[in-house]
Every structure is written in structure tokens, then in C-alpha cells.
Amino acid sequence: MPATTPPAATVLTTRGLLLDMDGTLVNSDAVVERWWRRWAVGHGLDPDEALKVVHGRQGHASMAVLLPDRPVEQNLADNRVMLAQETADTDGVVPVPGAPAFMASLAGLPHALVTSADETLATTRMKAAALPLPALRVTAESVTSSKPHPEGFLKGAAALGLAPADCMAFEDSEAGITAALAAGTRVVGIGPRALPHSPTVHAEDLTHVRVEALRDGGIRLHITA
Numbered sequence: 001m002p003a004t005t006p007p008a009a010t011v012l013t014t015r016g017l018l019l020d021m022d023g024t025l026v027n028s029d030a031v032v033e034r035w036w037r038r039w040a041v042g043h044g045l046d047p048d049e050a051l052k053v054v055h056g057r058q059g060h061a062s063m064a065v066l067l068p069d070r071p072v073e074q075n076l077a078d079n080r081v082m083l084a085q086e087t088a089d090t091d092g093v094v095p096v097p098g099a100p101a102f103m104a105s106l107a108g109l110p111h112a113l114v115t116s117a118d119e120t121l122a123t124t125r126m127k128a129a130a131l132p133l134p135a136l137r138v139t140a141e142s143v144t145s146s147k148p149h150p151e152g153f154l155k156g157a158a159a160l161g162l163a164p165a166d167c168m169a170f171e172d173s174e175a176g177i178t179a180a181l182a183a184g185t186r187v188v189g190i191g192p193r194a195l196p197h198s199p200t201v202h203a204e205d206l207t208h209v210r211v212e213a214l215r216d217g218g219i220r221l222h223i224t225a
Contacts, residue, residue, distance in 0.1 A: 009210075009222040010201045012186065014168040016110035016160040017219065018153055019134065021122055023055060023172030024190045025099045025206075026129045030092030035085050036062075039078070043067065055193060056173030058116045059083065061146035087121045090128040096190065098206030103131050105211040109219055112136035114156040114169070116147055116176075136160065148175040150183035157185065168221065171199065188223060 022028045033051060040050035045066060054062040059079035063070065111134055115122050118140040126133045136159045143151045157164040169180035169187045177197045180187045189199030190206065203209050203223050212220040 009224050012168065012188075012201065012221045012223065013214070014186070014219050014221065015166040015217070016112070016157070016162045016168075017106065018112055018114045018156040018160075018167050018169040018180070018185060020056070020169070020171045020173075020176050021113060021115040021117060021125065023096070023193060024170050024176075025096055025103070025131055026093060026125045027096050028086075028093050028125055031086055031089050034089065035082060039082065040066070056116060056147050056171070056175030056179075058140050058146035061116075083118055083121055087124050090124065093125055093128040095129040095131055096205055098209065099129065099131055102206040102209055102211065106134075107132075109211070109213055110160045110162065110217075112138060112156045112159050114138045114152045116140055116152075146175075147173075148178035148182070150179045153180050153183035153185055157183070168200075168219075173197075188221070 019025060032054065036050055036054050037047040040047040050066055053065050059082045060075040063075040063078055113122065113134045117125065122137065122139050123133060138152045138156045138159065142155060145151045153169055154164060157167045160167065164184035167185045169185045170190055171177045171180055171187055172191045172194050174197045177187050177189060177194060177199050186200040189195060189197065189202040195202050201223050202225060204225065208224045210222040212222065214220055
């Protein structure tokens with residue numbers, strides 16, 4: 001058999017990493033689909049269409065897109081219920097392929113979690129996926145505006161003591177990629193949801209990402225499609 005040529009890697013250098021959780025580190029699609037389908041059907045919406053909106057955003061922000069004429073207070077109340085339901089349900093929550101080795105490779109390197117989940121949900125899902133929880137976290141409680149607003153990524157970069165341009169975001173959703181680019185960070189898009197939304201570079205999953213620590217404190221990423 002002829003020898004196969006390994007795929008060429010895209011090599012990028014950065015100073016810090018800003019990591020989305022759902023769809024990027026943790027595959028929680030089974031839980032998200034269960035509860036959002038129930039919510040959509042209960043409100044007379046097409047659940048398949050609703051699921052095109054909900055990834056990456058805080059729940060109340062998704063509800064505002066899906067039911068634009070509904071009072072904010074009602075969306076916030078529904079979101080509290082949804083968060084409790086999703087936090088209690090970890091059936092099917094697993095790491096994205098390559099996530100355990102990827103997270104292990106970040107030990108001692110500048111990185112932060114930037115997620116639309118609240119602190120409790122983020123902690124629960126990372127534990128369910130057996131992934132280490134980053135010490136620096138920007139969660140729903142940390143921001144006033146949900147993705148696709150860039151606030152979360154701006155706060156994540158600031159928590160690392162870095163300019164956004166010196167950070168690399170890892171994201172899977174349209175809302176998340178839009179937020180990261182608006183913040184001024186480059187983006188590694190992870191998984192099929194990311195591909196149509198023009199991330200800086202795309203990887204099928206985290207098995208296609210290798211992290212190299214540099215002597216000057218920087219981080220070199222080797223990414224294959």
C-alpha cells in the first residue's frame with residue numbers, strides 16, 4: 001500500500017485561550033435537545049427551527065429571539081426553570097473527542113472558560129464529562145449581555161491580563177463565533193456547527209488540535225482540519 005501523507009497543519013501562535021464549553025469541550029447536545037424540544041412544543045414552535053437558535057446563547061436570549069414579543073421577565077423566569085432542568089439532567093453528557101487530552105495539555109498555560117451556562121451548570125457538565133474546570137471562568141452571572149455580544153470574551157481576555165487580539169477563542173456555534181470575532185479574538189471553530197460561520201480555522205474536534213507551550217510563555221497551536 002502506498003504511504004499516506006498526513007494532513008497539513010495550520011500553526012497559530014497566541015498568548016491565551018478562551019474556551020467555550022457546550023459543543024466545544026463538552027457534548028451536551030442530548031440534554032439541550034431534550035429540554036429545548038419540550039419548551040418549543042409547549043410554546044407552539046417548531047422544535048427543529050428552535051434548535052437552530054439556542055446553541056451558544058443564554059436561555060433567556062434564545063427565548064427572546066424565538067418569541068420576540070414576550071416580556072423579558074417571562075423569559076427570565078422560564079430560563080431559571082430551564083437551567084434547573086438542564087443541571088439535573090446529565091444523561092448523555094460526554095467530552096468532545098480529544099477534550100481530556102486537550103485540557104490536560106493546558107495545565108499551567110493561560111486559559112479561561114467563557115460560557116453561556118451559569119456557574120452551577122458549567123460545574124455540573126464539566127464534572128459529568130470528567131474534565132478539569134478552569135480556575136478562571138466567565139459564566140452567565142459574569143455578564144450583562146449574552147453571546148453573540150462580545151462581553152464574555154472581552155472579560156475573559158481581561159481576566160487573563162491580555163488584549164483580545166492576543167487570545168484565541170475556541171467555539172462551536174454561530175453566536176459564539178460572532179461574539180469572539182466581535183471581541184477581536186481569532187477563533188478555532190470546533191465541530192460541524194462552526195464550519196459555516198467563518199472561524200479563523202476549523203477542526204472537526206479536539207483530536208485535531210495539539211498545544212505546544214513556548215519558552216516565552218506563548219502557546220503554539222497545531223490544527224488539522
